[in-house]
Amino acid sequence: MRLDERLDEDERVETSEPMYDYSIGRQERLDGTPAVYADDEPGPNDPLYQFQWHLHQIDAYQAWSASRGTGIVVAVIDTGVLYADSGDRFRKVEDLNAFVPGYDFVDDDEEPLDEHGHGTHVAGSVAQTTDNEYGGAGVAPGA
Numbered sequence: 001m002r003l004d005e006r007l008d009e010d011e012r013v014e015t016s017e018p019m020y021d022y023s024i025g026r027q028e029r030l031d032g033t034p035a036v037y038a039d040d041e042p043g044p045n046d047p048l049y050q051f052q053w054h055l056h057q058i059d060a061y062q063a064w065s066a067s068r069g070t071g072i073v074v075a076v077i078d079t080g081v082l083y084a085d086s087g088d089r090f091r092k093v094e095d096l097n098a099f100v101p102g103y104d105f106v107d108d109d110e111e112p113l114d115e116h117g118h119g120t121h122v123a124g125s126v127a128q129t130t131d132n133e134y135g136g137a138g139v140a141p142g143a
Helices: 003-009 053-055 060-064 117-129
Strands: none
Touching: 053 060
């Protein structure tokens, strides 16, 4: 008998369930080529760009020759944004030229700092600083 089944029979225990740990191994594309692209593919000089399969799938490199998003304003409505430069030093909102401050509806203040990480991830996917030899690339780095 599994532990969770034994615990379910114990009147002192209200509920129990097993914790499953899932993982996905290295994925291959349907055509058999590796999901991670080669280092020699054209692209920005950011070291993690080669692993950003989503940018390769939408042919972002070709799109950047038409536009890098300069002048475009993108609203990311999420958990906030953790502002940091490539030196991991935190910057104030007023120091960011391309950032329009939002509102923190959780803490009811005007500093929407991301305490969960998801909003920072989404904002980075959209407009992460690109071609700075640090991290990865954004879809519209000029936005």
